[in-house]
Amino acid sequence: MSEETSPNIARIEEGRKDAVKTFSEQTKILITLASGFVLAPPAVLSFFRKPDGKAIPSLPWARFFWAEFLLVASILAGYFVLSTIAGYQHMGVYDVHRPATRVCSVLQIALYLLGVILFLTMIPALL
Numbered sequence: 001m002s003e004e005t006s007p008n009i010a011r012i013e014e015g016r017k018d019a020v021k022t023f024s025e026q027t028k029i030l031i032t033l034a035s036g037f038v039l040a041p042p043a044v045l046s047f048f049r050k051p052d053g054k055a056i057p058s059l060p061w062a063r064f065f066w067a068e069f070l071l072v073a074s075i076l077a078g079y080f081v082l083s084t085i086a087g088y089q090h091m092g093v094y095d096v097h098r099p100a101t102r103v104c105s106v107l108q109i110a111l112y113l114l115g116v117i118l119f120l121t122m123i124p125a126l127l
């Protein structure tokens with residue numbers, strides 16, 4: 001193979017590093033979003049109190065706890081995504097398509113969406 005037809009290895013490696021950097025940043029943003037939503041269910045529940053300060057007994061506590069659980073699990077899954085990336089970066093491998101990274105990433109997004117959906121379905125039950 002001549003030098004003109006062989007792939008530019010340095011350019012490919014730089015592209016992989018950029019992909020890992022972008023993927024890591026997006027994962028961090030999703031962790032931040034999930035962290036913000038962890039505070040949303042308690043904030044909403046605090047608005048629904050009797051005038052004497054006691055909580056309304058018919059609040060959807062199960063939905064509240066499941067929404068919180070799913071959002072915290074999403075945050076943990078995000079940290080697993082970052083750890084799968086960091087572990088391979090340490091070895092000098094830059095690959096966002098590893099099965100562990102992909103599974104943890106899909107799990108993170110799914111848990112986040114389920115937590116937000118459950119939180120949103122909780123609001124009409126309060127009204």
